[in-house]
Amino acid sequence: MKKELSIRLSLLGRVKLFVAGWADAYANLFSLYLGEKVSTGHVMRITHAVVAFMVLVFSYCSNPLLSMLFLIWFVLTLLDCKKSGVH
Numbered sequence: 001m002k003k004e005l006s007i008r009l010s011l012l013g014r015v016k017l018f019v020a021g022w023a024d025a026y027a028n029l030f031s032l033y034l035g036e037k038v039s040t041g042h043v044m045r046i047t048h049a050v051v052a053f054m055v056l057v058f059s060y061c062s063n064p065l066l067s068m069l070f071l072i073w074f075v076l077t078l079l080d081c082k083k084s085g086v087h
Contacts, residue, residue, distance in 0.1 A: 042086045049077040 026047075027040045052074040061067045 045081045045084055045086055049081055052077045
């Protein structure tokens, strides 16, 4: 039981390291594109806003309530970006 638990924790640790490495590489790509250092948190917020915008624009919704939810999601991501200092 104890060995199994330590294997799971090490697997979880490896996954966290993989995701952190991927996020840092993604942040470096944004930094190269924008010409200034961009933190990983800002990159994730920008990506979240881009995904919300793409869903809002490119989804065909005959239901106006669903379209309104997508709009609210997009506005909330923009407010989160503004609150965190993304400019």
